[in-house]
Amino acid sequence: MSVMNVRRLIPATAVTGAVALGLVTLSACAGTSDAADKGSSGKLDVVASFYPMQYLAEQIGGGHVSVDTLTKPGVEPHDLELKPRQIGELGEADVILYLKGIQPAVDDAIAQAGVKNTVDAATLTKLEAHGTEVGHEHEGEEHGAEEAGHEAHEGHEGHDHGTEAGTDPHIWLDPVKYAEVAKGVGAALEKADPAHAADYKKNTDALVKKLGDLNTQFATGLKNTTTRTFITTHSAFGYLAERYGLEQEGITGIDPESEPSPARIKELQDIAKKDKVSTVFFETLASDKTAKTLAGDTGLTTDVLDPLEGITDKSKGDDYIEVMQSNLAALKKALGAK
Numbered sequence: 371m372s373v374m375n376v377r378r379l380i381p382a383t384a385v386t387g388a389v390a391l392g393l394v395t396l397s398a399c400a401g402t403s404d405a406a407d408k409g410s411s412g413k414l415d416v417v418a419s420f421y422p423m424q425y426l427a428e429q430i431g432g433g434h435v436s437v438d439t440l441t442k443p444g445v446e447p448h449d450l451e452l453k454p455r456q457i458g459e460l461g462e463a464d465v466i467l468y469l470k471g472i473q474p475a476v477d478d479a480i481a482q483a484g485v486k487n488t489v490d491a492a493t494l495t496k497l498e499a500h501g502t503e504v505g506h507e508h509e510g511e512e513h514g515a516e517e518a519g520h521e522a523h524e525g526h527e528g529h530d531h532g533t534e535a536g537t538d539p540h541i542w543l544d545p546v547k548y549a550e551v552a553k554g555v556g557a558a559l560e561k562a563d564p565a566h567a568a569d570y571k572k573n574t575d576a577l578v579k580k581l582g583d584l585n586t587q588f589a590t591g592l593k594n595t596t597t598r599t600f601i602t603t604h605s606a607f608g609y610l611a612e613r614y615g616l617e618q619e620g621i622t623g624i625d626p627e628s629e630p631s632p633a634r635i636k637e638l639q640d641i642a643k644k645d646k647v648s649t650v651f652f653e654t655l656a657s658d659k660t661a662k663t664l665a666g667d668t669g670l671t672t673d674v675l676d677p678l679e680g681i682t683d684k685s686k687g688d689d690y691i692e693v694m695q696s697n698l699a700a701l702k703k704a705l706g707a708k
């Protein structure tokens with residue numbers, strides 16, 4: 371039996387409990403509309419898959435929601451496996467908020483939990499395919515397969531998941547796309563808990579405004595720079611690069627666990643020289659070994675660019691907005707903003 375089959379069997383055996391719980395919930399609120407049956411807390415119980423979803427639920431839900439996050443702080447979310455207890459509890463949620471395509475085991479468990487108010491953030495904005503390189507005009511050189519302006523490089527993509535093959539799930543790192551998702555989450559909470567719809571609407575508007583301000587700061591701060599190219603650990607910043615006209619060069623693909631090929635390392639060394647790159651970025655939750663080796667070999671400095679897949683004590687900021695502002699400061703420094 372393949373590893374994939376084993377992985378799929380685990381949620382399947384645990385699902386009996388989840389389905390049973392789902393039935394109890396259904397009979398308890400039979401005949402009602404989409405409104406969720408709020409549990410013992412008196413609050414709407416929201417399960418968020420990982421930090422960027424948690425932040426939306428907390429900001430928009432405010433005091434009306436109780437948010438539980440499946441990916442605990444400090445845990446790298448890609449390829450997270452859930453404990454049977456977590457899978458069982460999923461069925462009790464009033465609302466599940468997740469981003470399909472970044473955590474396959476979580477996707478499976480959520481699909482089987484059968485919770486009516488299940489919100490997939492990937493459906494609330496438009497996803498694209500990104501390789502390790504985003505933003506480059508490839509002038510017909512050795513890079514082959516180009517599809518609709520996006521690269522599909524053989525050999526160093528490293529991602530085997532996504533809603534479609536090669537779809538980049540890192541939408542929250544573009545404040546504009548994240549605001550689109552926020553609006554959809556706001557609408558979903560209004561539907562699940564109509565009694566507090568006015569508050570969800572007000573909170574959504576406030577968050578969308580904050581994200582709009584953040585977008586303006588990025589656009590202004592990154593307008594004039596010495597170079598447009600940045601090298602980063604895993605290719606999480608494709609949407610951000612596209613939004614602000616930058617060129618992302620990822621050491622690994624969409625999944626941080628993949629290993630770069632020697633050819634990719636050589637290519638990065640050449641790009642660093644040609645594009646006057648000053649900095650190799652690494653991140654807080656994934657290994658920084660390759661980034662530091664590459665920087666050492668090419669005489670570059672290193673700094674943190676945080677993909678915000680989780681917040682810990684080491685994060686440069688306490689929440690999404692603060693860490694994004696630290697990211698902007700790091701990018702401005704690395705790119706030589708004027």
Ligand SMILES: [Zn+2]
Pocket residue numbers: 448540604606624625626677679
């Ligand atoms: Zn990632």
